[in-house]
Amino acid sequence: MREAIPQPSGDDREKLLERAMARHNYAGDSLIEILHTAQQLYGYLSPPLLKTVARRLKLPPSRVLGVATFYHLFRFTPPKPHSAAVCMGTACYAAGAPELIEAIEQCHPDPATWSIGAGRCLGSCGLAPVVVCDGRAMSRVTPSQLEARVRTTG
Amino acid sequence: MNSESLHTIAAAERDRQTKFKDRIMCCTVAGCLSAGGAAVRAAIEHEVEAAGKTGEIEVRGTGCMGLCCRGPLVRSSASDTIYVELTPNDAPALVRGERGSLESRAMKPDHPFYAGQRRMILGNSGHADPERIEEYIARGGYRSLLRAVTELESEEIVAEVKESGLRGRGGAGYPSGLKWELVARNPSPIRYVVCNADEGDPGAFMNRSVLEGDPHRVLEGMAIAGRAVGAQQGYIYARGESPLAVERVKTAIDQARREGLLGGRVLDTNFHFQIDVRIGAGAYVCGEETALLKSIEGKRGQPVPRPPYPPESGLWGRPTLINNVETFANVPIILEHGGEWFASIGARSSPGTKVFALAGRTVRTGLIEVPIGTPLRTILFDLGGGVPEGYEFKAAQTGGPAGGCIPSQYLDLPMDYDSLNRIGAMMGSGGLIVMDTSSCMVDLARFFMEFCMDESCGKCIPCRAGTVQMHGILSRLTRGEAKEAEIALLEELSGLLKETSLCGLGLAAPNPVLSTLRHFRSEYEAHVREHRCPAGHCRMASAEVFA
Numbered sequence: 001m002r003e004a005i006p007q008p009s010g011d012d013r014e015k016l017l018e019r020a021m022a023r024h025n026y027a028g029d030s031l032i033e034i035l036h037t038a039q040q041l042y043g044y045l046s047p048p049l050l051k052t053v054a055r056r057l058k059l060p061p062s063r064v065l066g067v068a069t070f071y072h073l074f075r076f077t078p079p080k081p082h083s084a085a086v087c088m089g090t091a092c093y094a095a096g097a098p099e100l101i102e103a104i105e106q107c108h109p110d111p112a113t114w115s116i117g118a119g120r121c122l123g124s125c126g127l128a129p130v131v132v133c134d135g136r137a138m139s140r141v142t143p144s145q146l147e148a149r150v151r152t153t154g
Numbered sequence: 155m156n157s158e159s160l161h162t163i164a165a166a167e168r169d170r171q172t173k174f175k176d177r178i179m180c181c182t183v184a185g186c187l188s189a190g191g192a193a194v195r196a197a198i199e200h201e202v203e204a205a206g207k208t209g210e211i212e213v214r215g216t217g218c219m220g221l222c223c224r225g226p227l228v229r230s231s232a233s234d235t236i237y238v239e240l241t242p243n244d245a246p247a248l249v250r251g252e253r254g255s256l257e258s259r260a261m262k263p264d265h266p267f268y269a270g271q272r273r274m275i276l277g278n279s280g281h282a283d284p285e286r287i288e289e290y291i292a293r294g295g296y297r298s299l300l301r302a303v304t305e306l307e308s309e310e311i312v313a314e315v316k317e318s319g320l321r322g323r324g325g326a327g328y329p330s331g332l333k334w335e336l337v338a339r340n341p342s343p344i345r346y347v348v349c350n351a352d353e354g355d356p357g358a359f360m361n362r363s364v365l366e367g368d369p370h371r372v373l374e375g376m377a378i379a380g381r382a383v384g385a386q387q388g389y390i391y392a393r394g395e396s397p398l399a400v401e402r403v404k405t406a407i408d409q410a411r412r413e414g415l416l417g418g419r420v421l422d423t424n425f426h427f428q429i430d431v432r433i434g435a436g437a438y439v440c441g442e443e444t445a446l447l448k449s450i451e452g453k454r455g456q457p458v459p460r461p462p463y464p465p466e467s468g469l470w471g472r473p474t475l476i477n478n479v480e481t482f483a484n485v486p487i488i489l490e491h492g493g494e495w496f497a498s499i500g501a502r503s504s505p506g507t508k509v510f511a512l513a514g515r516t517v518r519t520g521l522i523e524v525p526i527g528t529p530l531r532t533i534l535f536d537l538g539g540g541v542p543e544g545y546e547f548k549a550a551q552t553g554g555p556a557g558g559c560i561p562s563q564y565l566d567l568p569m570d571y572d573s574l575n576r577i578g579a580m581m582g583s584g585g586l587i588v589m590d591t592s593s594c595m596v597d598l599a600r601f602f603m604e605f606c607m608d609e610s611c612g613k614c615i616p617c618r619a620g621t622v623q624m625h626g627i628l629s630r631l632t633r634g635e636a637k638e639a640e641i642a643l644l645e646e647l648s649g650l651l652k653e654t655s656l657c658g659l660g661l662a663a664p665n666p667v668l669s670t671l672r673h674f675r676s677e678y679e680a681h682v683r684e685h686r687c688p689a690g691h692c693r694m695a696s697a698e699v700f701a
Contacts, residue, residue, distance in 0.1 A: 127225075
């Protein structure tokens with residue numbers, strides 16, 4: 001049984017995913033690589049997408065879900081338009097990262113459009129504290145700078 | 155590709171470079187890029203073109219030059235000077251040679267930050283473009299591989315590595331030569347070489363910088379290892395969180411393959427060696443070798459009991475040599491200069507250099523490389539410039555969530571594996587974070603325990619449940635809600651985790667607790683007895699916030 005992945009017309013994501021799997025000869029051990037590709041193409045891993053991967057790689061769906069949920073980088077819900085990830089590396093933590101999270105929470109960003117959270121160490125420890133806001137790294141951030149940024153973005 | 159063409163490429167590239175009056179090398183590693191390095195490079199390139207100097211000045215990217223806190227950094231080859239904190243507006247001064255306005259931001263190699271270092275692994279940073287194999291070859295690259303495949307028997311390579319005394323740079327410090335020998339002696343027809351680039355410790359970016367700044371050095375080290383242990387396939391397991399490193403490594407593999415330095419018939423010999431990249435997906439436990447191997451096999455990254463160790467039974471049950479990025483990066487150097495020479499550098503029990511990521515409360519922070527055994531005081535005060543005015547040194551934390559802290563009475567301790575172990579800290583993979591007196595050591599222990607709790611894979615109970623219990627106690631301590639007996643309970647649980655956990659994550663998770671208890675027990679007691687945080691960091695439950 002195959003559930004269709006909803007897609008706009010002229011969408012070649014399915015073809016691209018198929019090509020990636022073919023490049024790995026549909027080998028089961030390429031599962032993590034394929035999940036990376038699938039998430040890049042679709043933004044997140046939906047249940048039908050996971051089933052497709054399982055079927056094509058000839059793996060039990062339980063194995064695919066088990067692997068996907070084990071790793072932090074895989075997402076199972078669509079990404080939100082805006083994001084702020086406060087680096088929680090040791091240097092950023094000591095330089096006041098927890099206060100930055102509080103600062104964002106005080107702005108009450110709309111949970112439908114913002115994903116807020118702590119991120120793993122980015123390795124830019126010389127610029128601590130660091131926040132990645134909509135994909136761009138902000139360095140030596142102060143709570144007021146961050147509040148301004150979140151409020152102006154909406 | 156054979157020995158002759160390797161020399162031809164090197165000579166042609168050196169010729170090409172001498173045609174330029176100056177080569178402006180812009181740092182293209184993550185730290186400087188997040189400080190706006192890309193815009194600076196674009197401005198310099200634009201200025202060179204506008205000034206009509208494309209034939210005189212070459213603008214290139216390069217690896218990490220170390221002083222990340224003052225990025226973006228740019229090095230001028232002609233004057234051997236590094237300029238710091240550049241903005242796009244500085245491009246005209248830099249290009250047109252009117253560098254007076256840059257004087258205050260110029261650093262010569264005799265600057266204390268560089269004078270105290272010995273840059274071997276990072277030797278090409280500031281000098282070569284990581285995206286061009288010719289530049290690596292021009293600086294002597296792939297000569298060691300050439301020697302390994304044409305002149306040396308595999309036993310001779312292993313002997314050389316053993317003689318060098320090289321110890322694993324991932325943190326545990328296991329003698330690399332012994333590991334190589336175990337794999338080389340295994341009769342299995344199929345063997346693997348794996349490079350552990352899953353650097354997940356918070357505050358550690360050494361491996362990532364090496365991969366971003368000099369990927370060919372790691373590939374060469376792996377290929378030599380492949381020749382030594384009789385493997386034809388290598389894997390680099392890199393972090394999904396560092397896409398730039400992955401991209402650079404993939405570019406480097408393609409280039410090396412095209413030049414016949416990887417793939418079938420390496421350097422026209424009958425040695426075959428492929429390297430593939432596998433990308434992790436954000437699981438700290440995958441830094442543990444058996445978990446990493448499971449992840450390469452496309453499974454959940456959960457560790458399995460050892461023995462059998464990977465040299466006996468690793469990837470798909472085959473003998474597998476698994477080493478850290480920095481360990482492999484040392485191999486071409488050892489083969490070039492000989493094991494005996496290498497053994498003369500650094501500490502007697504742990505030769506060579508170590509790359510540290512210096513961060514936290516020092517004047518200068520960034521990536522440094524020093525001979526192993528350099529005293530902590532030299533690193534913090536000569537290279538790091540000491541603690542900024544208005545702050546007071548409290549402790550240095552090494553080894554991330556698996557490590558410990560070094561208080562001020564041990565500042566003269568040589569930084570080597572054994573000395574650090576003796577005081578309950580560890581070398582770790584090279585994260586070195588300096589804390590001042592405003593940092594609470596109980597909260598630091600809680601911070602690391604929270605990390606281990608989140609990252610525990612859940613396979614064994616001591617780690618899965620123990621980290622949660624320990625985190626609970628530490629959280630109550632930082633809120634001033636814990637009872638005195640809970641400190642003893644914390645110690646008991648630490649012992650339990652160390653005795654019974656399955657893998658390194660659980661075994662090492664209590665280290666920050668034990669180390670802070672050992673050196674800062676009075677802080678724990680103040681939290682319990684006086685409901686007071688001596689560092690003034692923790693907000694106690696009696697305060698309104700937690701009322």
